[in-house]
Every structure is written in structure tokens, then in C-alpha cells.
Amino acid sequence: MRKLWSLLFLLVPVGAVYLFWIAPDYQWSLPTNKSSFGEGIDKLYNLILWITGVTFVLVNAFLVYFMFRYSAKRENKAAAHVHGNHALEVIWTIVPSLILIFIAFVQMKEWQEVKFQSKFPDALQEKAETEAGEKPSLVQAMARVTARQFEWRITYPGPDGQYDTVDDIQTVNELHMPGYKGDEGQEPIPFLIDLESADVLHSFFVPQFRIKQDAVPGMTIKVWFDAKLDGGPEDDLEFERLPKNQYDLVCAELCGWGHYKMKGRVYVHTPEEYQAWLESQGPE
């Protein structure tokens, strides 16, 4: 009977590993990645999953074994009079710190690539630094997203490349952007967003692009991402829920009672389709 407790504890690592093992079959894992930097994020996620998973299984293996092996039979004095072990302490301090430092350093590049304005893709550098009044050379792949209770207001600068002018294109809850065919070796087309909020905090989240950024009233935050156009059969499962090349734009920061319904839709077009869409929206 007393040994049975160790079996109960054995269920934890077994169940945990089993759940993560079967999760992809039910799409209970990362949604299919669609952005260029998403791959790096997914790799990092999987790396940490492996490191923590192995650690977790080892810790539980020792725990369960000790519970099984050393459960007391009678009121005797069989325990060891041991207060610790210096060598062990040194080992289990140094090894985890090396692993943690390793994880800390492998992620730096990815974080900079996604969030540091100085590391934005070259095509965006120009746009990000453009002062008011100057006309940037690349005007298509950018928009201003203003979050408010409980909708996303999206402004495209229009042909003149400037916001707040007569040729601006306005949409509500519909973000159109150009995508690229990753399978055919096309270069990603980075899309730049000026993220703002009119009232409270919101958060711009597109799970398939691995991008999330809070929208803060009083601040304009530059956000960039890109999108691969849907291709092969690996995408088919998610099509059952979402049409091809369309994604949910989710609000991920509590913004009030209607937070749950602050839903937008991202439409990814081929560059030609996107250009045509922009022109169709322009002033008559």
C-alpha cells in the first residue's frame, strides 16, 4: 500500500508527456507558423520544451524512485545521517546555470530581430525613420492600427504615403496585407504597423504570425511582421476553421466587458492582389 503512492506520482510525468505527445494531433499546440521570424520562435519554444521536459522527467524519476525505494517499513532507524554534499551542490548549481545562460543567449538575436527598431528589416528602416512631411519610397506595406473599445481601426496612408490626408484608406477590423510564397523562394515582404490606442490598453495578437504587442494610449509603437501565403497540405487542418490566407486578429489585453469580441481579420494577398485591393479602396 505504502508503495502505491509512488505510482500515483508516476502518473504526473507520464500524463504530462503523453498530453504534449498527442497534442499536435488535436491541434492543441502552436498554430501553423506563417511569419519569417516565427520559425525562430518555434525553434526556441521547442528547444525549451525539450530542456524543461527532460529536466522534469528526470526530477520526477528520482522523486518516484525515492518514494518507492525508501518508503518506511517499520519504526526503525534506517535513514542516513547525511546533511548534504558539497560536490553535489556545486554540480547542481553550475550545470543549471550554464543551461540557463545558454538559453538566455540563444534567444537574444530573435528578440532583437522582432522588437528592436534598429534591427527591423532594411526595407522598413526607411519607413520607420521617415519624418513627417517626407515621402517614403515604399508606401504599400504599411498601416496604422488604432485599437479602441472594441474594434480595430485601420488606416492605410494611400498613394501619398502620409497618414491623415484625404487619400487615406480606412477599414474597420479588416487588415489587408501582402504575403509571399515561401515555398517558391520569394523574399518576405515586411509589413509595418503604427500601433496606437484611443482609449485603454489593448494588445495586437495574430497567433499564426507569432506577433503580439500591447497598444498603449499616448504611444505609437512600431510593429513589423510578414506572412507566408498558404500552400501545401500541412495547412489544410486549419482551413476547416479559417478560410485560406485569413487569420484572426485577437485582442490579448483585457480592455473591458467586450474584450472577448474585439475580433479583427487579417487577409493575406499576393502582392498583385494587394495592390489591386489598395487601388479599389482609393478615392473615386
Next chain:
Amino acid sequence: MNATAHNPGDHGHHHEPGLIRKYIFSTDHKMIGIQFMLTTLTFFAVGGLLALGVRWQLAWPWQEMPVIGKMLFSETGNVISPEFYTMLFTMHASVMIFFVIIPMLIGAFANFCVPLMIGARDMAFPTLNMLSYWFFWPAFLIMGYSFFVEGGAAAAGWTAYPPLSTIPSAAPASGGGQTFWLVALIFVGISSMMGSVNYITTIIKMRAPGMTMFRMPMTVWSIFITAILQAFALPVLTAALVMQLLDRTLMTGFFNPSDLVVNNVTVATGGGQPILWQHLFWFYSHPAVYIMILPAMGIVSDVLSTFARKPLFGYRPMVYSISGIAGLGFIVWGHHMFQSGMNPMLGATFMVSTMMIALPSAIKTFNWLGTLWRGELHFTTPMLFAVGFVSVFAIGGLSGIFMAATPVDIFIHDTYFIVAHIHYVLMGGSAFGIFAGIYYWFPKMFGRTMSDGWGKVHFFGTFVAMNCTFFPMHVLGAAGMPRRLADPYHYATYEHLLWLNQFITVSALVLGGFQVIFALNFLFSLFGGEKASQNPWRSNTLEWAAPSPPPHGNFEAIPTVYRGPYEYASPEVEEDYLPQHVPTPASTPGATI
């Protein structure tokens, strides 16, 4: 200076007080501890019911709750409204954190255990101690009342991020609730501060002769470190709460930027910074996570050693670890704000400190395993909860590494991965530590023992249901499901997660059900439990040198301490334990362990 010079016990002031002074306005640390415990257990039930409301909505959104639906939600067609849902999760977290876990660990256990375990007759400031309990009551009453004000209780999340929390028109449903929430938390802060200075003083000044710092049990060490953490972090929260209160009521502009347009009306405040609140809030609330886990770690260390009948493995590394956690705990708050709009460069530095804070927790886990190794394990109920703590806390600790990794955090921030993590730390960690402590010290508190058989049933159900409830939440988070959505299935991306959410809700109901067994066991044992001897667990620490329950003044004579707290299986004596206060021919006061 002799540590006992100011021990009130030496002055012979400890008469038995009258009924009201004994049970209600008591200055006795044991009674105050028990008062804290009974109050927080009551709120544990309230917080649990609020959580079940949240779970109902996530499993069966917009559907009528059996029986309760008609009673509570007749105005909204017998279903939970989105406003009510927002209030539910806000109040669930607020109640559990501020009214249950913090006061349970550093109100109930710290009060009851610290003087007994260091060999003092009471706390350094008994009247201040009484006030620290009674300052909680305005908080209870104000927070309780806020449920019934126009618009209901606070609904801006337990993090109360402005401007949602500061601009009443941004959350029409939160009327006065948010204001009451702020005032209640200010009272909680004052109460906790009174407790902190008391514990620090008591532990520094009132230890029994021979009780050097490095002979203190881990429970006392962890409370000492926690009290220091709290004393330095709490003033920042209190200041921030007052600032938010002023923003709400006097229209100051600490956190509200200018030119906000809420509900198509321009709001006439401005000049502030919403992110400032997040910095101030997390400067307290990240250390608060350690305030909620360190005492549980201390309790677990003591329980593990006692029932492994073996010295705690690596006592000094354990002490250094919790000190390390406390130090690093002050420079990691920014990891809650990686996606907040804070300079990403700053995020990178917070990432490194956050990675490093995983280390002391790892060291502690390894030392707990070392304690079990070659032990003589007795699986009593407190032991099961302590071992259970090691098992589930490992999950909570490891999952933290995902969110410390800034690029991964971009995806999992504000998803159910975070919810899974926090519940493994607070439910699996803190609550398991609390249960271990209650079963362990119940005989000392009330002179009776809780039923071990029913305790094991309670452990079995809690352990299984807890894992079934919270582990799948990692998977929900990996699938990208955000927290705090009244209806995740509004998004096609999350439609397929409904089934898993229903499984979680059923598990949560089972988890709640097993707590009824605990409540009944607690109540029946209080009056009809088996009489406990002075030292039923054959334990070494000083509280077991006092009668069960200890009288006013605790000890007949202040004990002298000869050794550390974990001398189990000592070759010096026949029995398998050697209490701290028992002299052996080989030991003299002041000798090292």
C-alpha cells in the same frame, strides 16, 4: 547582546486572559494565527466558487447554470454576462492572492509558528500584531460590500491596469467597485506591513538562548526573508494604489495620458503614463509571487525532513537560495512587461535576471530530492502534500523558463500558458504547502489530530484533480488561447479548444468537491479529533517542546537550544530524532552542529 534580553516571558506577565481578550481581541500570537487561518480558509471557499464561475463560462459559454443561474443572473437571462465574467476572474485572483495565500502564509503560519519555533513567548509587538489582524477586516468588509454596489465589484483584472481601471466610463460596469478594491488593498497593505516589521524584529531579537540564525528551521528562515521582501516592496504598491485612487476620484493624471477618447467622449485628464502603473505594480507584485511561495517552501522543507526521518539536505544552500530569490526578486519585475511597450532593450536585461532566478528554485528542488534519498519515508498526509509540492512546483518552476525567454513570450504572453504557470505555483505550490502546514501543525494548534485517512483521500483527489485542471492549460496556451476572454470560441482559431475546456471545468469541479472533504475533516477534528500528544510527529523543532495546544506564554521555561533543527537519525541517540532543546552529554550550548 543576549538575544533573550527583551523576552517578555522573563517578566512573568502571562496571565490567562478573559474570553473576549482570549478569542477575539487577542494579542496572543497563536490565537491571531488561528484567526487568520479561519478567516482565510473562509475566503478560500469564496475564491474557489468565483473560479468555478469562470470555468462554467469557458466550458458552457452563455448557457444557464443549473439552479444558480436563476438565482444570480435573472436580469441577464439566467446566464453570466460578459461584465459579470470580467468581475469573476478579477475577484477570483484578488481574493485568492490578497485574502487567502498572503494572509494564510504570513498571517496564519508566520504568527503561529515564528515565536514557537524560535523559543519566544510571543511576538515582539503583541498589540501591533492584534492590529495587523483587525486591519484586515475593513478590507474584508469593503471588498465584500463592493459586490453589491451599483455595477458590481472591480472588473479591471487583478492587475488593475490603467486606463481601464482609472477611467470609470471605460468600464461602465465597474462603477464604484474599482474604488472599493483600491481602498481594500490599501488596508491589506497596512496590515501586512504591521506583520512584516513584527516578524523581522521578533526573529532578530527574541530567539531562545542557543538559537543562532543558522539553527533556525527553514520555516522561520523563509518567513524572515519574506518579511524583508514585503517590507521593501509593499510601500511601492501602497503608493501606487493611492495614486490610482487619486486618478479615479480627484482626476489627477498619474496614469492617464492626454486626449483619450472613451465611448466617443474626450476624457479631461492627461499627462500620465499607463506603463508607470505597470512598473510600480509589478515592482511589488513580482516579489509578491515569492512572498506567496517562500513560506510554503519553508514549511515543505520542515515537513519533508520530519517524515523522511533524515536531516534536511543542504541546509545552508537552502538558506542562500531563498536569500538569492529575495535579492533577484527585486530586479525581475519587467518580465511581466515584455510586450507592454517598454523599451525592448530593457526587456533583454530583465530576461537575463529572470533566467537566473530559476536557479535558486532548481537548487531547492534538488535538495528536497536529496532529503528523500536514503530517508525513511512515512507517507502521512502532511508528507504527501509536501512531496506533492515538489512534484507540481517543478512544473510551475520549469514553465516559467518559457515566458522568461522573450521571443517565446511574444507568443505565450497573456495566454493560458501563463494561467497554467501561475496556478502551478500558487495552487500546486503555495496551496500544497498550506495544506501540508495545516495537517502538520493542527495538533499543535488545537490539541487534536486531523483524520489521516480522510486527509489521504483529500490529498489523492486534490493531487489528481489539480493536475487534470491546470496541466491542460499549458496546451491551451500553446494553441494561443488568451486569458480573460469571456468567449474564446468567438474566434475560429480557438473553436476546437472547447472540448478541452470542458474537461478542465469538470476537473475543477472535482477539485472543488474534494475541498469539502478537507473542510469537514477540519471541522470534525476541531471538536472530535483524536487528542494529540505534545510531539505526535516525533519532531525536533521547538514548537513541539511546548504542550499541545501551548498555553498563553507558550513554554513553561524558555528552552535552550543545543543544535540545528534537523537532527534525525542521529548516531548520538537511540531514538531516530534529537530535539533542538534536549541536551546530550556531547552537546553544550554554542557548540556547532
